[in-house]
Amino acid sequence: MAKRIDVKDLDIYYGDFLAVKGVNMVIEPRAVTALIGPSGCGKSTFLRTLNRMHEVIPGARVSGEVRVDDQDLYAPGVDPVGVRRRVGMVFQRPNPFPTMSIYDNVVAGVKLNSTRMKKSEMDDLVEGSLKGANLWKEVKDRLDKPGSGLSGGQQQRLCIARTIAVKPDVVLMDEPCSALDPISTLAIEDLINELKSDYTIVIVTHNMQQAARVSDMTGFFNLKATGEPGHLVEYDDTQKIFSNPGQKATEDYISGRFG
Numbered sequence: 001m002a003k004r005i006d007v008k009d010l011d012i013y014y015g016d017f018l019a020v021k022g023v024n025m026v027i028e029p030r031a032v033t034a035l036i037g038p039s040g041c042g043k044s045t046f047l048r049t050l051n052r053m054h055e056v057i058p059g060a061r062v063s064g065e066v067r068v069d070d071q072d073l074y075a076p077g078v079d080p081v082g083v084r085r086r087v088g089m090v091f092q093r094p095n096p097f098p099t100m101s102i103y104d105n106v107v108a109g110v111k112l113n114s115t116r117m118k119k120s121e122m123d124d125l126v127e128g129s130l131k132g133a134n135l136w137k138e139v140k141d142r143l144d145k146p147g148s149g150l151s152g153g154q155q156q157r158l159c160i161a162r163t164i165a166v167k168p169d170v171v172l173m174d175e176p177c178s179a180l181d182p183i184s185t186l187a188i189e190d191l192i193n194e195l196k197s198d199y200t201i202v203i204v205t206h207n208m209q210q211a212a213r214v215s216d217m218t219g220f221f222n223l224k225a226t227g228e229p230g231h232l233v234e235y236d237d238t239q240k241i242f243s244n245p246g247q248k249a250t251e252d253y254i255s256g257r258f259g
Ligand SMILES: Nc1ncnc2c1ncn2[C@@H]1O[C@H](COP(=O)(O)OP(=O)(O)OP(=O)(O)O)[C@@H](O)[C@H]1O
Pocket: 014, 017, 019, 037, 038, 039, 040, 041, 042, 043, 044, 045, 046, 057, 230
């Protein structure tokens, strides 16, 4: 299950534009790592390199290494589809398949991976994944109803259930609460806290209180000026970053002096 991610000398490009430069970082398993920093510094871009989603944009590429338990995701011959199965992703806006039932939403990824399963196994997987996403009690009597009939917070938990149904090693979350109300946000934060016992979790967030609440480690990204590449300024225990950061830029950012 949870795996360590080792990023070495990673440069990330959109065509000729170097968006993020020189990232070195070890992301620990069974922990939550938060990525913070001002708009445009490359947090989401970096996150998408961790499951090879970056390269779906034409011209987008990387140089350097991303190792997940010693396998370089960018080595020749590595299948990006397999990578995305092992490293799942939850997006900013809940994106369940709207006309699909709640049940079918949970197993959508599993079916895509063409794993053949008996109905009883599928039922168990749906129940286990919805329980894992703290949604089971709310939906168990309406599994055949469309996913779009759920509240925003429930839809996001449904997306998390869909992500964990394929049994990934890592779960990436790109601002998973930014479209949610405060109560749904707290529900997702509780869930993140529970999920970390099984997965490596990396979350991009604009909300520094959220980073402080949910994460064990925090990486602060910044950029010197518009058009310059983003870079990782500081990466440390969340408590240290928020109480006694090593860099002035980090301190200025977390104390609200810029960004
Ligand atoms: N599809 C794209 N094509 C070209 N450049 C892009 C693309 N997506 C992002 N960029 C550029 O890459 C840089 C990093 O963007 P990114 O969205 O990763 O930053 P971010 O820190 O996640 O920002 P935000 O907090 O606003 O979401 C920016 O200069 C952005 O304009």
